[in-house]
Amino acid sequence: MADETLDCTGLACPMPIVKLAKLAKTLSAGDTMTVTADDPGFEPDVQAWVEAQGHELTSLTEEDGVFSAVITLR
């Protein structure tokens, strides 16, 4: 089970979602990825992406404007 991290801080919409989608393509079911981003739209957008893709949002936290999402691929 791979556990990848992806730093998207400093990137604006739509690049965090584009980059995490690209990373997800290289992973398989059961793998997790931890994505950090400070784009204010990231919180709803990552939830929409996870839902559309049928993956699982294991956790989504925010600290000082930086979101951290842990996604488990399905």
Place this chain on the structure above:
Amino acid sequence: MGTEEARSATIIVFSGALDKVMAGFIIATTAAAMGMEVTMFFTFWGLSALKRGGPVEGECERNWMQRMLGMMLPRRAADLPLSQLHMGGMGAGMLKRIMSQKNFATLPELIEAAQEMDVRMIACQMSMDAMGICREELIDGVEIAGAATYVGEAKDAAINLFIS
């Protein structure tokens, strides 16, 4: 919607304005990121977004009107004007500066992302013919086709947008 669950999106880019073309590419890259098959069809002024700029290899046959059009239209995506407040380039320059301060992806970066995400880009053959734009002037990876190719994609797509 088609018989199976529609998983595709199409976008007609008719406009050649920077802000509008950017909106098209933001939706295109996002739809691709969300697992959709995305087709963009560039027609009329939208074709300017696909031009590579710089000198063109090979001779492209044009009459004097088409040569004038070529001189007046943007030479590449980075040169597109704004749809509003362009102000001879000052508005576009200011907006690009603001977007760069905010780390927005530029239009060339969005186009590159779309290519990496396998967004299908089609240049309208008839518009190219009318405006005297030849294959060599366009960026790599662009297909050239007509309306039927677009409709063939759009009829089964869940999202169909027209950027005018």
